Amino acid sequence: MAPFTFTLDFNTLQLQLRHSLFFSKPKLCRVYHPRPSTNIITFSFIQRTQTATKYSSSLEIVTKRAPPASFEPKAGISSTSSSSEVSERVKKKKKKKKNKDKDCPEVKLKNALDMCSKRGDVMGALSLYDSAISEGVKLGQHHYTVLLYLCSSAAVGVVRPAKSGSGARTLNSHVYSNEVPNEGTHFDLDGKAELNSDLNSTEKDEILLVSEDVKRYALQRGFEVYQNMCLDKVQMNEAALTAVARMAMSMGDGDRAFEMVRQMKDLGISPRLRSYGPALFTFCNNGEIDKAFAVEKHMLQHGVYPEEPELEALLRVSVGAGNSDKVYYVLHKLRSIVRKVSPTTSSLIVDWFKSKQASRVGKRKWDERLIREAIENNGGGWHGQGWLGKGKWEAVHTTIGKDGMCKCCQVQLTTIDLDPVETENFAKSVASLAVMREKGSNFQKFQKWLDYSGPFEAVVDAANVGLFGQGRFMPHKINAVANEIRQRLPSKKFPLIILHNKRIKGDKMDEPINRALIDKWNNADALYATPTGSNDDWYWLYAAIKFRCLLVTNDEMRDHLFQLLGNDFFPKWKERHQVRFSFSDTGSPVFHMPPPCSVVIQESEEGHWHIPIDAELNDESERRWLCITRAKLDVVSKDSSTSKV
Numbered sequence: 170m171a172p173f174t175f176t177l178d179f180n181t182l183q184l185q186l187r188h189s190l191f192f193s194k195p196k197l198c199r200v201y202h203p204r205p206s207t208n209i210i211t212f213s214f215i216q217r218t219q220t221a222t223k224y225s226s227s228l229e230i231v232t233k234r235a236p237p238a239s240f241e242p243k244a245g246i247s248s249t250s251s252s253s254e255v256s257e258r259v260k261k262k263k264k265k266k267k268n269k270d271k272d273c274p275e276v277k278l279k280n281a282l283d284m285c286s287k288r289g290d291v292m293g294a295l296s297l298y299d300s301a302i303s304e305g306v307k308l309g310q311h312h313y314t315v316l317l318y319l320c321s322s323a324a325v326g327v328v329r330p331a332k333s334g335s336g337a338r339t340l341n342s343h344v345y346s347n348e349v350p351n352e353g354t355h356f357d358l359d360g361k362a363e364l365n366s367d368l369n370s371t372e373k374d375e376i377l378l379v380s381e382d383v384k385r386y387a388l389q390r391g392f393e394v395y396q397n398m399c400l401d402k403v404q405m406n407e408a409a410l411t412a413v414a415r416m417a418m419s420m421g422d423g424d425r426a427f428e429m430v431r432q433m434k435d436l437g438i439s440p441r442l443r444s445y446g447p448a449l450f451t452f453c454n455n456g457e458i459d460k461a462f463a464v465e466k467h468m469l470q471h472g473v474y475p476e477e478p479e480l481e482a483l484l485r486v487s488v489g490a491g492n493s494d495k496v497y498y499v500l501h502k503l504r505s506i507v508r509k510v511s512p513t514t515s516s517l518i519v520d521w522f523k524s525k526q527a528s529r530v531g532k533r534k535w536d537e538r539l540i541r542e543a544i545e546n547n548g549g550g551w552h553g554q555g556w557l558g559k560g561k562w563e564a565v566h567t568t569i570g571k572d573g574m575c576k577c578c579q580v581q582l583t584t585i586d587l588d589p590v591e592t593e594n595f596a597k598s599v600a601s602l603a604v605m606r607e608k609g610s611n612f613q614k615f616q617k618w619l620d621y622s623g624p625f626e627a628v629v630d631a632a633n634v635g636l637f638g639q640g641r642f643m644p645h646k647i648n649a650v651a652n653e654i655r656q657r658l659p660s661k662k663f664p665l666i667i668l669h670n671k672r673i674k675g676d677k678m679d680e681p682i683n684r685a686l687i688d689k690w691n692n693a694d695a696l697y698a699t700p701t702g703s704n705d706d707w708y709w710l711y712a713a714i715k716f717r718c719l720l721v722t723n724d725e726m727r728d729h730l731f732q733l734l735g736n737d738f739f740p741k742w743k744e745r746h747q748v749r750f751s752f753s754d755t756g757s758p759v760f761h762m763p764p765p766c767s768v769v770i771q772e773s774e775e776g777h778w779h780i781p782i783d784a785e786l787n788d789e790s791e792r793r794w795l796c797i798t799r800a801k802l803d804v805v806s807k808d809s810s811t812s813k814v
Contacts, residue, residue: 274306282315289330289377291319291387298394310406313398317412320391324384324419328377384419391416407438414447423451427464434471442473449475453482458490477507481514488517491526493556500778501553504770508740509783515795518780519814522562522797531556531776540774549583550771557776563800564814566793573765575779577796582766582779587741595738596714602733603707611700615708619715622694627654627664627748628713630722632672632705637723637752642672644683650750651695653758654721663695664721667709670698706731713746721748721760744768764789 278301285294294316301308322328379387395413398405410429417425427448433440445468452461461483465475475483480502487495500518503510510518521527535557543552567577574581603612634650635642647666654664672678673687673696690696699705706724713720726743749761768789771779780795795814 274301274304275309275312278306278308279311282312286315286319287330289319289322289328291323291328291379291383294319295387295390298390302397308397308401308403310403310409313394313403314406314409314412316394317391317398317409317416320387320394321412321415321419323379323387324391324416326379326384326419328379330377388416388419405432405436405438407433407441407444410438411441411444411447414444418447418451421451421455423448423455423457423460426451427460427467430464430467440468440471440473442468442476442479445473446479449479450482453486456486456489458486458492458495461486462495474506475502477503477511477514480507481511481517484514484517484521488521488524491524493526493530496521496527497556500770501551501772504551504772508769509781510770511783515780515782518795518797519564522564528561529559531559533559537774544774548586548588550585550767550769552772552774558799561800563798565796566814567796568790568792569764569766569779569794571765571790575794575796578777578798580773580777580779582771584745584765585741585767585769587738587745591738592714592717592742595734595742596711599707599711599714599734603711606704607707608700608702611703612707612711615697615699615711618697619712622697623665623712624716625665625695625712625718626658626660626662626716627719627721628709628716629654629664629666630705630709630720630724631666631668633722633724634750635668635672637750642677644678644686646752648686648689649752649756650721650758651690654719654748654760657760663690663693664719665709665712666690666696667705667712668696668698669703669705670700673698714742718746719748719763720746721750723749741767741769761788768792 278297281297282294285291285297298308298312298316301312319328391412395409395416398409410433414426414429417423417429430440430444430448433444445464449461449464449468452458452464465479465483468475480499484496484499484503487499503514507514532555535554540552540554540557543554544550547553565577567575569582570576572581573584600612600616629647629651631647632642634647635644637643637646647668651664651666655661658664677683678687687696697708699708709720709722710726712718726739726747731739744767745763747763751759751761753759768781770781773779775798777799778795778797780797782793782795784792786792
């Protein structure tokens with residue numbers, strides 16, 4: 170074998186050079202001559218006749234001027250040492266760094282505090298904090314945030330284990346424990362603990378009730394932690410400032426809680442709904458109605474919208490103050506945002522209508538034409554022109570008939586129109602999201618197919634239908650649903666059947682009876698098979714929106730995909746278009762059509778109110794409503810489904 174040579178001449182260079190040579194058959198390797206001429210590398214190789222032989226060598230070139238050198242690889246160098254050795258060294262370095270980080274006091278403190286948060290252990294967290302301060306451990310944003318969350322939770326009386334930073338949605342309804350705490354829980358920086366719980370667990374350990382002594386202690390220490398965070402000039406975040414606001418709420422100090430939100434804006438932090446809760450609930454609980462609505466105004470100005478807990482608190486303070494204008498305002502907020510109210514809110518609404526102040530307010534005379542025009546301009550269901558009429562109110566629990574008529578007052582409730590422009594914009598937003606998430610041009614091809622094959626009067630989520638009940642895919646169920654819904658459509662045209670292409674392949678689908686169904690749907694231009702890798706939810710949803718038609722599915726449409734569509738227009742659209750289904754004992758489809766009226770708070774042109782109460786139902790006809798009218802003996806029906814409140 171001829172000698173292996175390596176010749177080089179570099180001026181100044183530092184690198185580690187490794188090379189491996191492979192010969193699979195007799196061949197002369199290519200000679201490499203780099204430029205410029207001041208740096209010359211010459212490779213000379215021998216010709217080999219062996220196959221798949223590997224040679225490795227390495228050379229370290231240091232940052233010195235050196236004369237040309239020759240290199241011969243030492244005999245005995247392992248042919249597998251190059252890549253495996255490098256990989257092993259990288260793994261060892263990563264492991265060493267990980268172990269080093271794990272031993273870092275700041276990391277040990279973070280892990281121990283996270284464990285306290287998971288266990289809802291405020292006393293243990295404060296013990297860790299004291300040890301860290303005495304040992305000179307530098308605390309960062311995460312350390313302070315966990316400490317403040319635990320202190321604020323204990324200060325308001327309730328700690329939720331493993332819910333660090335989440336907070337409770339209803340902050341004004343805590344239950345307080347009267348037990349005196351035992352000795353605190355101690356955690357050292359290794360995260361080891363001996364638990365002497367001063368927390369009383371309830372609701373399957375999901376909530377820990379805190380004693381009065383611990384509440385006071387947590388509040389005092391929480392403000393101390395916040396002060397040190399400021400002194401250390403640690404960057405604030407929304408969670409930390411919200412925790413301080415919650416501590417202020419526990420003291421009944423709404424002004425300080427609201428100041429925390431204002432600080433967020435000054436620091437360039439976007440407040441969240443939970444950020445406003447402490448100030449709003451405190452003002453409401455204190456009866457400070459003007460300050461409470463000032464918080465709501467600030468929320469709206471910064472793009473944060475209240476939900477039912479916040480609106481219930483505003484309604485409560487308005488009812489307590491006897492402020493009819495604010496009550497009217499909040500009722501319409503509930504109508505536009507919540508639509509169906511909780512039993513708690515419904516009870517509060519009844520309290521208002523039973524009050525003397527409610528019977529005194531209202532117009533004795535009004536222009537009926539203007540009221541009707543206002544209702545029409547609003548799309549139906551409400552006029553927003555203020556209280557109409559005077560006198561006592563009658564509040565009755567009732568149901569709505571399948572014809573959309575109230576069984577109590579015999580008033581026909583309204584199907585509120587969906588704005589055509591809103592519907593068009595909604596369809597565009599769904600298409601835009603689908604295009605971003607679907608592979609290639611799959612969704613655009615579907616849009617073109619719809620333009621060619623449509624319109625349709627109904628769309629069937631075929632996977633949802635075919636898997637109904639037993640969990641096994643049954644094509645004949647799709648056929649039964651498609652045939653039955655077809656008979657209810659004005660044109661009697663086949664509905665659009667959306668089915669993933671994996672569902673129309675395989676041995677089962679090649680059976681003659683199933684293949685005949687696929688052929689029938691294809692011949693009617695009623696089947697669209699979504700491509701591999703696609704999410705068929707986008708397809709059936711978009712088609713139903715585009716054609717403003719019925720959508721046959723039991724899908725509750727609550728997962729992440731549908732949350733992207735928001736909580737404003739989508740629930741209204743779903744209510745008007747979704748057809749749920751089941752099967753009778755004989756196997757025939759049973760459809761649960763959209764409700765005969767919009768399930769939303771409605772205000773009639775006579776000034777009466779119909780308020781749906783939220784509940785899990787199998788059939789919309791079972792829903793309880795509040796029928797609220799001016800008390801007249803001849804108005805209230807004696808239907809057995811009605812009952813006075």
